[in-house]
Amino acid sequence: MPLKKSTPDFILIIVTLTLLAVGLIMVYSASAVWADYKFDDSFFFAKRQLLFAAVGVFAMFFIMNVEYWTWKSWAKVLIIICFVLLVLVLIPGIGVLRNGSRSWIGVGAFSIQPSEFMKLAMIAFLAKYLSENQRYITSFRKGVLPPLLLVFTAFGMIMLQPDLGTGTVMVGTCVVMIFISGARVMHFAWMGIAGLAGFAALVLSAPYRIKRITSFLDPWEDPLNSGFQIIQSLYAIGPGGLFGLGLGESRQKFFYLPEPQNDFIFAILAEELGFIGGTFVLLLFSLVLWRGIRIALGAPDLFGSFLAVGIVSMIAIQVMINVGVVTGMMPVTGITLPFLSYGGSSLTLMLLAVGVLLNISRYSRN
DSSP states (O other): OOOOOOOOOHHHHHHHHHHHHHHHHHHHHHHHHHHHHHHSOTTHHHHHHHHHHHHHHHHHHHHHTSOTTHHHHHHHHHHHHHHHHHHHTTSBTTEEEETTEEEEEEETTEEEOHHHHHHHHHHHHHHHHHHHOGGGTTOIIIIIHHHHHHHHHHHHHHHTTTOHHHHHHHHHHHHHHHHHTTOOHHHHHHHHHHHHHHHHHHHHHOHHHHHHHHHHHOGGGSTTTTTHHHHHHHHHHHHHTTTOSOTTOOSTTTTTSSSTTSTTHHHHHHHHHHHHHHHHHHHHHHHHHHHHHHHHHHOSSHHHHHHHHHHHHHHHHHHHHHHHHHTTSSOOOOOOOTTTSSOHHHHHHHHHHHHHHHHHHTTOOO
C-alpha cells in the first residue's frame, strides 16, 4: 500500500503514558495494605503492574511501527487462535479458576485472559469484514447477520466462564462498528429488542446476577452481601470531596473495599485525589476519545477507519461501564478501568490497541 508515512499522534502518546503513570501510582497506593497483609510485600501488585506496563509500552511502540493493514491479513488467524484459547480456558487443569470464573490460562500470578485478546481480534476481523462487504451492509441477512453470529458465538463462549463484563464490552464495541458502517436503524431496533430479551434471560438464569441488579437499584437493601461493594465504593468517593484526603491516605483500602487495585481503583483515586483528580483522569480519557475519533476520520481507507473506531469504542465503553459501576449508576459487572486497574492482560491489550491507533495516525489525512 503506497502511503506516505508521517509522525504518530504525539498527543495520544503523551495522554496514554500519563494515564499509565497515574495507574502505576494508584495501583501501589490502593494495593499496598492488602499486599503487605497477604504477601508480606507492599509492592507485590505494584511490581507486577510495572512489569506488565513495561511489556505493554514495548508492545505499543513496536505495533506503532507495524503497518495497520497487516492486521487485515492476520484477522482470520487471530480470531481462530482466540476461539481456541476460549475453548482451552474452559478445560479444568488448563483454565485457572478465580473468584468463581474460569477466565485465565497460566501459572500463579502470571496468566493471560483470552477474552481480553478476543476483543481486539474481533475488532480486527469485523473491520476487515465491514470494509470488504459495504455493498451488503444494508441487508440484514447478507450484511449484518454473519458478523453478529460470530460475535454472539464468542459472547456465548465468554459467558461460559462466566465473564459478563468483558462480553458486554465486546458486543457493545461490535454494535458501534456495525452501526457506523451504515447498517439500517431498523436493524438495530430489532437487535435492541432481542438484546434486551437475551440480557434478561442471562440475568434470570443466575441468582447472583439478579442480586447485582437489585443491589444496583438499592445497595442498602443488602449492605453486607450484594450491595457491599457499591456501598464501600460510595463511602470512598464521598469523603474525597474536592481535593481528596491526599495521596496514600485512603481509608477504604484498609480491608473495607475488596481488592481495591482492581475494578474499583477509581473509587480510591477519587477518595485520595478528590473531584479534581477524578475529573483530571476523565479528561485524559476524553482526550484519548478525541484523538481516536480524529484518527478514524482521517484514516486513508475503510479498514483503518473501522479499526480505529473499534479500538476507541472499546476503550470508551469500558471506561463508561467501570466509572458507572464505581459511582453506583450501573450494576457491578467486573470491568477494569483501562490503563489504571491492576491486570496484565487488560493493560497489555489496551497499550497494544493504542499502538495500532498510533500506526493508523501515521497515515492519517488529518
